[in-house]
Every structure is written in structure tokens, then in C-alpha cells.
Amino acid sequence: MQQTELQQHNINKTQTQQQQFNTNQEKTNMKFAVKTWCKSGGARVGLLQLSSLGIEIETPALMLTTRKGLPAFISPDHLSFLPSPDSRLLQFSPMHFMECPDLKTISNIGGVHRLLGLQGYGFVAVPRDSILSLPEGSSSNKNGASFETPCGRFLVKPLEYMKMISSMKPDLWVSLADEVAASVTVKRNKASVDRTITWLDACISLKPSDGALFGSIVGGCSVEERTRCAQEVAKRNVSGYYIGGFGLGDSIDERSTYLHAVTDLLPKEKPRQVCGLGLPEEVLQGIAAGIDLFDSTYIYHLTLEGFALIFPLNDKCKHKHDSQLCAVTSDYTKINLKATIYRKDTSRIVEGCTCYTCQNHTKAYINHLLNVHEMLAQILLEIHNTHHYLSFFRLIREAITEGKFEEFRQNFIQNRRRHLLAASHSTYEQESPMR
Known part of the structure; x- marks a missing residue:
């Protein structure tokens, strides 16, 4: 009996040590540090480290927007022609894989890194992009967020979204958000903030051991709602922040106010990512407010035309x-x-x-x-x-x-x-x- 108890004690001890190891690994997989601050304003230079891949990227940085994990017109062989390591952060939407291959297949292969044969690149999973996965706020509800994709319109619930994240194994990933257009009512905007916070809590409770979580912040064209959302997300245990809701009808003249309303409330030691700022002037506006990571849909649209x-x-x-x-x-x-x-x-x-x-x-x-x-x-x-x-x-x-x-x-x-x-x-x- 004593031997059985001792064996059980050793098993429990091993499990606890493994949990601690996984927790420590999660903390060290992504590191971020601010190296230089602008004397006036929020602009800053930082260093984003993905230790599991041996990648160090200086910020402000551009994440390459992809279709199913690869830039629209650049093959894996041609990626080597781009400056390194600046080009080694690839952003994708899990919604791109709604049709095929299925999640079990992606998981069995080893996630997006092995699926695409790009083990030396960092992958950032974001529900929304400005090419193939567009938020459809009028069809979202309290159960999940709606997206327009090439495969049709999908309502994605937090549990389904987390299954995608667990199967694809991205290095950084953004929590599910209810992003709405600038023209929505005050009531609808408030509901989008409430849902985004609720879904963040669900994502935190279901998150896998690997990958750094960026908490989503929305609020449309309301300083009060963006402030409320930022304050709530800042209380959660997240590795960084995703500031969404831009590029959906908002005014560039008012955007600086919305950005500063959020970034002024966020911890300085964690990275900030934004979606919807693509033009050079918009990028400079975001950097002035303290944004570290940007997407590159601007490049895609330029190239296409x-x-x-x-x-x-x-x-x-x-x-x-x-x-x-x-x-x-x-x-x-x-x-x-x-x-x-x-x-x-x-x-x-x-x-x-x-x-x-x-x-x-x-x-x-x-x-x-x-x-x-x-x-x-x-x-x-x-x-x-x-x-x-x-x-x-x-x-x-x-x-x-x-x-x-x-x-x-x-x-x-x-x-x-x-x-x-x-x-x-x-x-x-x-x-x-x-x-």
C-alpha cells in the first residue's frame, strides 16, 4: 500500500513538473523588450524573440500577409530573396483553412510550420484579414463571430476557433473578436466589446500550452468603449495585444485619438499589434501611438493592381x-x-x-x-x-x-x-x- 502511494506521489510530482515546464516554456517561447523610446510621442523600437525558432525581429515590424500561410504570389523558394530576419513573420487567418485540409490532418502533420515546410518562420494567427477573411458584424451574435470567406459566411464560436489554434500551432495568435464597422449603433458597439471580452476569457481557459496569446481590443469609433475594452484586456494574462476595428469605415483623422486611447492604458513591456493600417501614412500614425506589429495587405492590393x-x-x-x-x-x-x-x-x-x-x-x-x-x-x-x-x-x-x-x-x-x-x-x- 505504501509503495502504491509512493508511486502515485511520484506520478503527481512528475505531472506537476511537466505542467511547470510547459508554463515556463510558454513564457519563454516569445520574449519582447523595448530597446529605445522616442523622446516625444509613443514611437519605440523593440525586439521580438521567438526562442523556439531562434528568430529575433526588431519592431516596429511588418508581418507578411498570406493566403493559407504563404504570400499571395511568392513561393517558398522565393521567400529567401527577401531581407532576413525582417521577412520571417507570416500572418495568416485560420479561416483560410475552413474548406481543407481538415484540422486533424493539419495537426497530424505538425501544424502550419510543417504543413508549409517553413520551420524557420514565425506564424501569427489572426481571425480577420483584409483579403479573404472579412468580419461580418451584422451576422455575429453572442455565440460567435461571423466572417465572409471564399467558402461562404461562417459563424465561428470560441471553442471551434481554439480547435483551429490547437491544430495549427502558430507562434502567436489573436483571441476571437467581434469587430464591427464604424457606422454601427452605440448599443451594437457596446455589445461587441462585451462579447470580445467574454470570448477572450473563453480562449484563455481553452488555450494550448504553446503559442503566445494576444488579447483583442475593439470599441469602434468610441473612445469610451475602446478605453473600457483596453482596461479589461489589460487585466488578463496575455502576452500581447491586438487592436482591431480599424479599416472598417473609420476616419484617418480621428484614428490617432482611438489609438492613443488604447495604447496609453496598456502595459509598456508587451507588444501591440494592429490590423487595418496599411498606407505609409497610416503606419507612421500607428507607430507614433506605440504600435509594434503591422499587417501587409497594402502590398497585396498594390501588387494585384x-x-x-x-x-x-x-x-x-x-x-x-x-x-x-x-x-x-x-x-x-x-x-x-x-x-x-x-x-x-x-x-x-x-x-x-x-x-x-x-x-x-x-x-x-x-x-x-x-x-x-x-x-x-x-x-x-x-x-x-x-x-x-x-x-x-x-x-x-x-x-x-x-x-x-x-x-x-x-x-x-x-x-x-x-x-x-x-x-x-x-x-x-x-x-x-x-x-
């Missing part, structure tokens, strides 16, 4: 163009490579750019590929656009470190406004009849 990013990064990396010719094809940040003026342009997209596309191909070739509808056009464009935007984030981090972020931000905005004004005058002159 045949645009290439060209805004200057430094003295060696500039786009050379004729202001008269490019008035209708450029807005300082990008050019439309479908335009006929690039048909015989043998220059690179950006002179001095070190991306694979600029090192090997010309505007004329990409213009040809676009006009004959070859997918290689999008492949080359997405490689360049991703490389260029990652370099933009690197410059932002340098500006924060040097204490020049606000100067960098104002210069970028003023240069774009100046360019747009000059382009509009040039267009007007070209369209005016000759006297």
Missing part, C-alpha cells in the same frame, strides 16, 4: 522619372507599371534597390508581363514591394533610434503632399486646351 512602390529610401535608392510623363502614373509612393509610358523603359523600378526584381528586370519587361497577364508580373512586383516596404520599416526604426522619428514622419507626409500638388498641376496643364 500592377503598382510598384518607389518612394525614396535614401540617396542611393531613388526612382528616376520625368515629372511631366509620370504625373498621372505616380503619387510619390508608387507607380502604375501597366501604363504605356513604361513600355520601352529599360530602367529598374528603383535605382539602387537590391531586391531580386530590380537586380534582374526592367520596367519594360514587367509592363509586358502585366499586359499579357502573366503571373510572373505579380511575383516580381510582390518581391519588390515587400522588399521596399521592409526597408521603409528599417528606416523608421533607425529614425526612432536616432531620435528623429517625428522629423522623418513630417518629411514623408510633406513630400507626398508636395508631389501630389505638383502632379495635379501638371495633369491640369496637359489636359487644358492650347490657347
Whole structure:
């Protein structure tokens, strides 16, 4: 009898030690530390470490938006052409896998890392994205959140969502949120906050031992509701924060107020992620409020339409163009490579750019590929656009470190406004009849 009790005691002790090990492992799988603060404002440079993968990424950082785990036009072989480790954080929506393969198959394979053969990359699971998984607030209810997907509209309950997370084994994942459009009523907005907090508690109670949980914060166009949600989420045991509800009809002029209302209340030592801020000006606005992680749906939409990013990064990396010719094809940040003026342009997209596309191909070739509808056009464009935007984030981090972020931000905005004004005058002159 004594031997049986001793064996049971050893079993219980082993189980307790294993639980402690799992808890410690969860805490150490993701580490985040702020390295530099901007002297004025909330901008900061941090270091995000995924110790299980041996990845260290400086923030503010861009997470590459994917379709079923991979960028829309970049194959696994071409990912190596992107700057590393900046490009090693991939964001995906579990809703992309609603049709196939099934969760048991993904789990048996070993999660998204092994499913895609990308063990050296970090994966961030977010219910919503701005490409294939759009929140449908009018169809959500107290039981779950509704999403529009290529497979139809789905109501996803917290338990179902957590089964997805457990099977896919992402490194970071966001709790289920009820994100609503800016035009909803006060009552509906309040309900979205209540549901999001309730679902966060459900996700916490069901969360797997691995993967860092980011608590969702919503509140629409109400400072009071966003403040209430941030205060409640900050009380929970989460590894970071996801600030949602942007890009759904909200005004860019009022967005700074909503962002600061949230970030001012959050613990400084934990990372903040946002969805819905894609334009360079929006990214700068988010960084000024203390956001660390951004998605890259902006790159996807640019690439799909045949645009290439060209805004200057430094003295060696500039786009050379004729202001008269490019008035209708450029807005300082990008050019439309479908335009006929690039048909015989043998220059690179950006002179001095070190991306694979600029090192090997010309505007004329990409213009040809676009006009004959070859997918290689999008492949080359997405490689360049991703490389260029990652370099933009690197410059932002340098500006924060040097204490020049606000100067960098104002210069970028003023240069774009100046360019747009000059382009509009040039267009007007070209369209005016000759006297």
C-alpha cells in the first residue's frame, strides 16, 4: 500500500513538473523588450524573440500577409530573396483553412510550420484579414463571430476557433473578436466589446500550452468603449495585444485619438499589434501611438493592381522619372507599371534597390508581363514591394533610434503632399486646351 502511494506521489510530482515546464516554456517561447523610446510621442523600437525558432525581429515590424500561410504570389523558394530576419513573420487567418485540409490532418502533420515546410518562420494567427477573411458584424451574435470567406459566411464560436489554434500551432495568435464597422449603433458597439471580452476569457481557459496569446481590443469609433475594452484586456494574462476595428469605415483623422486611447492604458513591456493600417501614412500614425506589429495587405492590393512602390529610401535608392510623363502614373509612393509610358523603359523600378526584381528586370519587361497577364508580373512586383516596404520599416526604426522619428514622419507626409500638388498641376496643364 505504501509503495502504491509512493508511486502515485511520484506520478503527481512528475505531472506537476511537466505542467511547470510547459508554463515556463510558454513564457519563454516569445520574449519582447523595448530597446529605445522616442523622446516625444509613443514611437519605440523593440525586439521580438521567438526562442523556439531562434528568430529575433526588431519592431516596429511588418508581418507578411498570406493566403493559407504563404504570400499571395511568392513561393517558398522565393521567400529567401527577401531581407532576413525582417521577412520571417507570416500572418495568416485560420479561416483560410475552413474548406481543407481538415484540422486533424493539419495537426497530424505538425501544424502550419510543417504543413508549409517553413520551420524557420514565425506564424501569427489572426481571425480577420483584409483579403479573404472579412468580419461580418451584422451576422455575429453572442455565440460567435461571423466572417465572409471564399467558402461562404461562417459563424465561428470560441471553442471551434481554439480547435483551429490547437491544430495549427502558430507562434502567436489573436483571441476571437467581434469587430464591427464604424457606422454601427452605440448599443451594437457596446455589445461587441462585451462579447470580445467574454470570448477572450473563453480562449484563455481553452488555450494550448504553446503559442503566445494576444488579447483583442475593439470599441469602434468610441473612445469610451475602446478605453473600457483596453482596461479589461489589460487585466488578463496575455502576452500581447491586438487592436482591431480599424479599416472598417473609420476616419484617418480621428484614428490617432482611438489609438492613443488604447495604447496609453496598456502595459509598456508587451507588444501591440494592429490590423487595418496599411498606407505609409497610416503606419507612421500607428507607430507614433506605440504600435509594434503591422499587417501587409497594402502590398497585396498594390501588387494585384500592377503598382510598384518607389518612394525614396535614401540617396542611393531613388526612382528616376520625368515629372511631366509620370504625373498621372505616380503619387510619390508608387507607380502604375501597366501604363504605356513604361513600355520601352529599360530602367529598374528603383535605382539602387537590391531586391531580386530590380537586380534582374526592367520596367519594360514587367509592363509586358502585366499586359499579357502573366503571373510572373505579380511575383516580381510582390518581391519588390515587400522588399521596399521592409526597408521603409528599417528606416523608421533607425529614425526612432536616432531620435528623429517625428522629423522623418513630417518629411514623408510633406513630400507626398508636395508631389501630389505638383502632379495635379501638371495633369491640369496637359489636359487644358492650347490657347
